[in-house]
Amino acid sequence: MTVAEQLRLEQAAYVAAVAGKLTDFLTTRQSVMSAISPDIDPLMGSISNLVTGGKRLRALMCYWGWRGAGGEAGADEVVTAGSALELFQAAALIHDDIIDRSDTRRGGPSVHRRFSELHGTQGWALDSERFGHAAAILTGDLCLSFSEEAFTEIGQSAAAGSRSRLIFNLMRAEVMAGQYLDILEEVAGPRRDRAGAVSRAQSIIRFKSAKYSTEHPLALGGALAGARDELLRGYSAFALPLGEAFQLRDDVLGVFGDPVTTGKPAGDDLREGKRTVLIAFALDLAGPAESAFIDAKLGSPGLGDADVDEIRRIIADCGALKATEVLIEDFGRAAFSALDLLPLDELPKTALRRLAEATVSRAA
Amino acid sequence: MTVAEQLRLEQAAYVAAVAGKLTDFLTTRQSVMSAISPDIDPLMGSISNLVTGGKRLRALMCYWGWRGAGGEAGADEVVTAGSALELFQAAALIHDDIIDRSDTRRGGPSVHRRFSELHGTQGWALDSERFGHAAAILTGDLCLSFSEEAFTEIGQSAAAGSRSRLIFNLMRAEVMAGQYLDILEEVAGPRRDRAGAVSRAQSIIRFKSAKYSTEHPLALGGALAGARDELLRGYSAFALPLGEAFQLRDDVLGVFGDPVTTGKPAGDDLREGKRTVLIAFALDLAGPAESAFIDAKLGSPGLGDADVDEIRRIIADCGALKATEVLIEDFGRAAFSALDLLPLDELPKTALRRLAEATVSRAA
Numbered sequence: 008m009t010v011a012e013q014l015r016l017e018q019a020a021y022v023a024a025v026a027g028k029l030t031d032f033l034t035t036r037q038s039v040m041s042a043i044s045p046d047i048d049p050l051m052g053s054i055s056n057l058v059t060g061g062k063r064l065r066a067l068m069c070y071w072g073w074r075g076a077g078g079e080a081g082a083d084e085v086v087t088a089g090s091a092l093e094l095f096q097a098a099a100l101i102h103d104d105i106i107d108r109s110d111t112r113r114g115g116p117s118v119h120r121r122f123s124e125l126h127g128t129q130g131w132a133l134d135s136e137r138f139g140h141a142a143a144i145l146t147g148d149l150c151l152s153f154s155e156e157a158f159t160e161i162g163q164s165a166a167a168g169s170r171s172r173l174i175f176n177l178m179r180a181e182v183m184a185g186q187y188l189d190i191l192e193e194v195a196g197p198r199r200d201r202a203g204a205v206s207r208a209q210s211i212i213r214f215k216s217a218k219y220s221t222e223h224p225l226a227l228g229g230a231l232a233g234a235r236d237e238l239l240r241g242y243s244a245f246a247l248p249l250g251e252a253f254q255l256r257d258d259v260l261g262v263f264g265d266p267v268t269t270g271k272p273a274g275d276d277l278r279e280g281k282r283t284v285l286i287a288f289a290l291d292l293a294g295p296a297e298s299a300f301i302d303a304k305l306g307s308p309g310l311g312d313a314d315v316d317e318i319r320r321i322i323a324d325c326g327a328l329k330a331t332e333v334l335i336e337d338f339g340r341a342a343f344s345a346l347d348l349l350p351l352d353e354l355p356k357t358a359l360r361r362l363a364e365a366t367v368s369r370a371a
Numbered sequence: 372m373t374v375a376e377q378l379r380l381e382q383a384a385y386v387a388a389v390a391g392k393l394t395d396f397l398t399t400r401q402s403v404m405s406a407i408s409p410d411i412d413p414l415m416g417s418i419s420n421l422v423t424g425g426k427r428l429r430a431l432m433c434y435w436g437w438r439g440a441g442g443e444a445g446a447d448e449v450v451t452a453g454s455a456l457e458l459f460q461a462a463a464l465i466h467d468d469i470i471d472r473s474d475t476r477r478g479g480p481s482v483h484r485r486f487s488e489l490h491g492t493q494g495w496a497l498d499s500e501r502f503g504h505a506a507a508i509l510t511g512d513l514c515l516s517f518s519e520e521a522f523t524e525i526g527q528s529a530a531a532g533s534r535s536r537l538i539f540n541l542m543r544a545e546v547m548a549g550q551y552l553d554i555l556e557e558v559a560g561p562r563r564d565r566a567g568a569v570s571r572a573q574s575i576i577r578f579k580s581a582k583y584s585t586e587h588p589l590a591l592g593g594a595l596a597g598a599r600d601e602l603l604r605g606y607s608a609f610a611l612p613l614g615e616a617f618q619l620r621d622d623v624l625g626v627f628g629d630p631v632t633t634g635k636p637a638g639d640d641l642r643e644g645k646r647t648v649l650i651a652f653a654l655d656l657a658g659p660a661e662s663a664f665i666d667a668k669l670g671s672p673g674l675g676d677a678d679v680d681e682i683r684r685i686i687a688d689c690g691a692l693k694a695t696e697v698l699i700e701d702f703g704r705a706a707f708s709a710l711d712l713l714p715l716d717e718l719p720k721t722a723l724r725r726l727a728e729a730t731v732s733r734a735a
Contacts, residue, residue, distance in 0.1 A: 036544065043548045043578055046555055050548075102512060106505040131558035133644060133670050138558050141470040144508060145551045148466060148515060152543045155519045159531045166530060167523040179516045180400065183509050184407045184414075190505045191410055194495035214407055280497060306497050 014358050020081055021070050022063055025089040029058050032090060032157055049125060050146045053118045054153070057097040060113050065092040065224040067362055068246065072228025075355035076238060084231055087161045091175070092224055094154035099182060099219075101147035105140055106190060107279045108308070114270035119143035161231070170230040178223035185215025189281070196282040197302060204287035209251070212284065216257070217250025221366070225359075244345035245359070252338035252367045255331055258283035260369075262319060263328070274315035280306025284334065288327035289318075297321045339367040378722050381444055385434050386427055388445060389453040393422050396454060396521055413489060414510045417482045418517070421461040424477050429456040429588040431726055432610065436592025439719035440602060448595055451525045455539070456588055458518035463546060463583075465511035469504055470554060471643045472672070478634035483507035525595070534594040542587035549579025553645070560646040561666060568651035573615070576648065580621070581614025585730070589723075608709035609723070616702035616731045619695055622647035624733075626683060627692070638679035644670025648698065652691035653682075661685045703731040 008016075033055050040047040066089030073085040103109070104117035111117060116124060123139030131138070158165055158175055165171045188211045196204065225246045226239050234242075260269055261276030262285060276283065286305065290298045301321060304314050322328050342363055349356065372380075397419050404411040430453030437449040467473070468481035475481060480488060487503030495502070522529055522539055529535045552575045560568065589610045590603050598606075624633055625640030626649060640647065650669065654662045665685060668678050686692050706727055713720065 039541070039544060040548055043545060044552055044574070046552060047548050050551060098512075102508050106508060108501075126558060129559065130562065132561045133558050137472075138554065140504075141554045142551060144466050144470060144511075145547050145554075147508075147512075148462075149544065149547045151512060151515055152519075152540070152547070155516075156540050159523070159536065162531055167526055172523065176516070176520050177403070180403060180513065181407065183513045183516070184404055184411050187414060187506060187509045188408055188410060190502065190509075194490060194497050194502050195493065197496045198494065210408070 010353050010357055014354060014361070017080055017354070018067065018070075018358065021086070021089070022066070024081060024086045025063065025066050025093065026059075028086050028090040028157075029093060032094075032153070033058070036153065049122065050142070050149055053101070053121060053143075053146050054094075054097060054150045056115075057100060057112075057118070057150075058093050061093070061096065063089070063093065064220060064362070064366065065096055066090070067358075068221050068224035069228035069231075071355045071358045071362065072225035072234075072242060073232045074228075075242075075349070075351045075359070076229040076232035076234035078228070078232030084161050084164060085228060087157060088165070088171075088227060088231055091154050091158035091161070092227070094150055094157055095179070098147050098150035098154055099186075101143055101150060103186065105143050105147075106186070107281075109271070109275065109279070111271055111275075117143075118146055122146075164231050171227055174223055174227045174230055178219055178227075181214045181223075182216075182219040185211055185213070185219070189215050192282045193280040193306060201290060204282065204290060205284055208282060208284040208287040212251055212254040212258075213247070216254035217247055219250075220253055221246040221250035238350070241345065241349045245342050245349060245363075248338040248345070249342035249363050249366060252335045252342065255284060255335045255338065256367060256369060258285045259328070259331055259335075262322065274310060274312070274318075277305060277315060277318055278308055278310045285322060285327055285331045288330045289322045289325055292327050292330070293321050293325040297325065335367060339363075342367075374717050374721055378718060378725070381718070382431065382434075382722065384445055385431070385450070385453070388450045389427065389430050389457065390423070392450050392454040392521075393457060396458075396517070397422070400517065413486065414506070414513055417465070417485060417507075417510050418458075418461060418514045420479075421464060421476075421482070421514075422457050425457070425460070427453070427457065428584060428726070428730065429460055430454070431722075432585050432588035433592035433595075435719045435722045435726065436589035436598075436606060437596045438592075439606075439713070439715045439723070440593040440596035440598035442592070442596030448525050448528060449592060451521060452529070452535075452591060452595055455518050455522035455525070456591070458514055458521055459543070462511050462514035462518055463550075465507055465514060467550065469507050469511075470550070471645075473635070473639060473643070475635055475639075481507075482510055486510075528595050535591055538587055538591045538594055542583055542591075545578045545587075546580075546583040549575055549577070549583070553579050556646045557644040557670060565654060568646065568654060569648055572646060572648040572651040576615055576618040576622075577611070580618035581611055583614075584617055585610040585614035602714070605709065605713045609706050609713060609727075612702040612709070613706035613727050613730060616699045616706065617733075619648055619699045619702065620731060620733060622649045623692070623695055623699075626686065637676070638674060638682075641669060641679060641682055642672055642674045649686060649691055649695045652694045653686045653689055656691050656694070657685050657689040661689065699731060703727075706731075 033051065037051050040051055069089050069092055070085055078085055100112060101118045104112055105119050109117050110120045119139040122142035123135045126135040126138045192207060192211060222243055225242045229239050229242055266273050289301055301318055304310055304318060346359055346363065397415065401415050404415055433453050433456055434449055442449055464476060465482045468476055469483050473481050474484045483503040486506035487499045490499040490502045556571060556575060586607055589606045593603050593606055630637050653665055665682055668674055668682060710723055710727065
C-alpha cells in the first residue's frame with residue numbers, strides 16, 4: 008500500500024469514527040432531553056445538523072498532531088478529542104451567526120433563522136426574530152456544554168492540569184476574546200488609528216481563527232499523545248501561519264467568493280462590517296474618496312449589489328487584494344517551511360501537507 | 372460554642388473561601404486575557420462584577436450537601452465546586468438577561484446594557500444595542516467556559532463518569548432546556564391548551580430553576596463527599612420542592628415585588644411576557660374579558676404602570692395570587708417535612724433549615 012492509499016484509508020476511518028462518536032454522543036443526550044420535553048427536539052436537531060457537515064479541519068489537525076507524536080491509529084482518545092472540537096466549532100458557529108446576523112450557514116438557514124422560521128410557520132405570538140435569537144443563544148450554550156462533556160470523556164489524559172486541558176481551555180478563551188476584538192473593531196475601528204488597522208486585523212485573525220482552527224487542535228493532538236515541548240513548538244511554527252493564511256483566504260472569499268461555492272451570499276462580510284486585513288489594506292491604500300466610500304458603506308445591512316461591486320473594484324484596483332494574496336503566500340510559505348523541518352514520519356507529514364494545501368488554496 | 376454560632380462562623384468562612392477562590396481564578400485568567408489585548412478587560416470586569424454579588428444560594432446548598440454527607444469543613448473540593456456553580460450562575464444570568472431583554476441586574480445595568488452604554492459613551496460606530504448583545508453573548512460564553520474550568524479543577528472526584536460530573540452535566544442541560552421551554556411558552560403558550568398551562572408552567576419552573584438552584588447543587592455536594600444513593604434521594608425530596616417554592620416566590624416578586632428590594636423595575640416579568648404559574652392561574656381563574664386583557668398585554672415592551680396595576684388587581688382578585696401562595700406553602704411544607712426525615716447531624720440540618728426559610732420567605 009502506498010503512503011497516499013494508507014493516508015486516504017486512515018483519514019476516512021478517522022472521519023467516520025468521529026461521525027459515529029458524535030452520533031452516539033448526541034443520541035444519549037437526545038434521550039435525556041426528550042425526557043424533559045419533546046419540545047427540546049429542535050435544539051438537538053440543530054446541533055446534529057451542524058456537526059454532520061463541515062470540513063472536519065480541526066478534528067483532522069488534532070488527529071495528525073496525535074499521529075505525528077506517535078499516537079496509535081484510530082485510538083479512542085483522539086476520536087473523542089476530535090468530536091469535542093467539532094462540537095465546540097458548532098457552538099461557536101451558532102453564536103457567531105447571531106452576532107454577525109448571518110442568515111445562512113453552509114447553504115442552509117443558520118440556527119437563529121431556523122428558529123425564527125419555526126416561529127413563523129407555527130404562527131406563534133410576539134416577535135419571530137427575537138425568538139430565533141433567544142433559542143439560538145440557548146442552543147449554542149447547550150452545544151458548548153456538550154463539547155466540554157465530550158472533552159472530559161477523553162479521560163485521564165485530559166484531566167485538570169494536563170497539557171491537553173490547558174490547550175483546550177486556552178483555545179476557548181482565545182477564540183472568545185478574538186471574536187470580541189472582531190466586533191469591537193467593527194464599531195471602534197473607524198475611530199482608531201488607521202495606520203494600526205492592518206496589525207489589529209492580523210491580531211484578530213490570530214486569536215479568533217488561526218490559533219483555534221489549526222494551531223491549538225494540532226497541539227492538542229500532540230499533547231494527548233505525550234509530545235515533547237520541542238515538537239509542540241514545531242507544530243506551532245507550522246500551524247499558526249497556516250491558520251493565518253486560512254483566515255486571510257476566508258476574508259478574500261467573504262468579499263470575492265462565489266456564493267454557489269461558499270454557501271454564503273456575496274458581500275456578506277461587507278454587510279456585517281468586518282474590518283478584515285483585506286479591508287484594512289484597502290482603507291490604507293485607496294485614495295481618500297474611495298476610503299471614505301468603503302468606510303461609509305461597511306456594516307450597512309442594506310448594502311446592494313452595485314455597492315458590493317464598487318467596493319470589490321476599489322479593493323482590487325488599490326492593491327489591497329494583491330497585498331492580501333502576498334500575505335497569504337508568505338504565511339503559506341512559512342507554514343510549509345516549518346512543516347519540512349518537523350521530525351515526522353512520512354504518513355503524518357504527507358497528511359499535514361495535504362491538509363495545508365487544501366487550506367490555503369480553498370475556494371469555499 | 373452553640374450550633375448557631377458554629378454555623379455562622381463556618382458558613383462565613385466558606386463564603387469567604389469561595390469569594391477568594393473566584394478572585395484567584397479570575398486573576399489568573401485576567402493575565403491570560405490581558406496578554407491578548409487590554410480591550411478584553413470589560414468582559415472580565417463584567418464577570419468579576421457578577422460573581423462578587425449574589426446570595427451564593429447554589430454554593431451554600433452544595434456546601435451543606437457536602438457537610439451533611441460527612442465532608443470535611445472548608446475542604447478545597449467543595450470550595451472549588453461552589454466557585455464553579457457561581458460562575459455557571461453568572462453565565463446563565465448574562466445570557467438570560469439578553470434573552471429576557473432585562474436592562475437591570477441587582478440594581479445595576481445588566482451586562483448587555485453595560486456594553487451598549489460603553490458603545491454610547493465611546494461614540495463608536497454602528498448600533499449600540501446590537502454591539503451590547505454581541506459582547507454579552509461572548510462574555511457569557513467565556514464565563515460558561517470558566518465555570519467548566521473551575522469544575523474540572525475539583526480533580527479526581529469530578530472526573531469523567533463520576534457522579535458529581537453527571538450531576539453537573541445534567542444540571543447544565545436541564546437549565547438550558549428549561550430556559551428554552553420558558554421562551555417557547557411565551558410565544559406558543561397563547562396557542563396551546565389553556566387547561567394545561569399551569570402544569571406546563573410548573574414543569575418549566577422545575578427545569579429552569581428548581582433543579583438547578585437547589586436540587587442539583589445539594590446533590591453535587593453530597594456526591595462529592597461520597598453520599599450513598601439513599602441520602603441523595605432524601606436530598607432531592609427536600610430540595611426539589613424547596614426550589615419550586617423558591618421560583619414561585621420569584622414569580623410573585625416579579626409582579627408584586629418592591630423594585631427597591633428586588634433591584635428590578637416593577638412589572639418586568641409582565642413586559643417580558645413570562646407565562647409563569649401565577650399568570651397561568653390568572654388566565655384560568657379570571658373572567659373572559661380579564662383573561663383577554665392579560666393575554667393582550669403580556670409581552671408588550673411598552674407596558675405602562677396603569678396596565679401593570681390592572682394586571683396585578685386581576686391576579687389578586689381572581690384568586691391566582693392566593694392559589695400561588697398556597698402552592699408555595701405546600702412546596703415549603705413538603706420541603707421541611709423531607710428535611711426532618713434526613714439523617715443529618717444537627718449542624719448541616721440547621722444550616723439547610725435556615726437556607727430553606729430564607730428561600731421561601733424572601734422579599735428579593
